[in-house]
Amino acid sequence: MEPSYILHTKLKELVGVHCNLAAPLHFLGIPFYRFAENTLQEICIKRGLDQKKLLLHLQESQKQTVVPSYQSLSKSSVDVVINHLKSTHMWFIRYRLPFISQMIQDIDSQLFNSPEIAEDMKIIFPEFMEEFIHHIYEEEDTLFEYIRKLYKAKQEGFMNSTELFYLMKRNSIKVYAQQHQDDDDEMAGIRYLTNHYQLPAHASPYMKVIYSELKKFEEELMLHSCIENEILFPKAKALEKAVVLKLTQASKLN
Structure with a gap:
């Protein structure tokens, strides 16, 4: 994106096309929906912000974060896998969920294409978020x-x-694995409410951003769950088996 385009386009139009700019703007203290009719240049002038630094921050935010690949994690120790999972938990709790939650609570339902869905999400998402965070801490x-x-x-x-x-x-890895399988589709209710994040024709920027962020979060969650089910649990089962063998050998020596 050209800097002049970013600076001189109204936020509702800019974010309506480039939904991934909504989060970095939010964490800069510029929720796009509160400045929908303003351009970034106007906001920078009003707040005394450095336009070059703001543009640089937005450009940096669009770069892909380097994370361990599925293949590298599958070859790593169980301790490394847990560190990665805990790091992802922290990302969810500190960034992804607070941003989505704030967006949902702040949006005027009349500016949403489906006001009823907006009002339902204001009830459902906080409940989901509370249960999800509880699940994360319990798992850790x-x-x-x-x-x-x-x-x-x-x-x-x-x-x-x-x-x-x-x-x-x-404790039992087998029991933990079964419980995890049972709780694996935590976003089913939200996915049903949003019709699998299908946008209507001429969707508002507000709806586009919320659906985009929810879909992105679910994709991250699915990968996270896949790493737990296909990498962590097999490693943990093998580890538990090895420790049982160690205990058995120790008991024979006594």
Whole structure:
């Protein structure tokens, strides 16, 4: 995008075409829907902002973030996989979810193509967000913590056999995996409400951004879930099996 186009186009038109600019503008303190009729140049002049720095920030925000590939994670230790998953959790909690939530709560439903859907989303999304964040913290405190203790026990032997035995008696990778499969489609309700994020003809910029962000979040969530199901759990099961073998061998020596 040409700098002159970015600076001189009304925000509702700019973001209506380039939905991915909505989030970086939001975190710069420029929610596009509050300045819909203004250009970025007008906002910069009014607020005393450096136009070149703002453009540079927007350009940087459009670059792809380098993250470990599925292939590299599949070859990594379980500890590295957990670190990646926790990092993704933090991204969801600090950036993706707050932005979507603020957008949904702030949008005037009359400026949405479907006011009824907008009002329903204002009820449904906060409930989804609360449950999702609770699930994330619970997963880190139980599943991830258990796997990390197994990993340390195998690598360093830091736990005595009795402590390890009772730890494994209280936890099970098989049970965690089944629970994860049962909770795997957390966005089903939102997807149904939005008709799989299908936009109507002549959708408003507000609707375009919200649907785009919801779809992007679901895609990220699906990849995240895939890494857990196809990489983390198989590694964790193998690790648990190795620790059971270690315990069995230790019991024979006593």
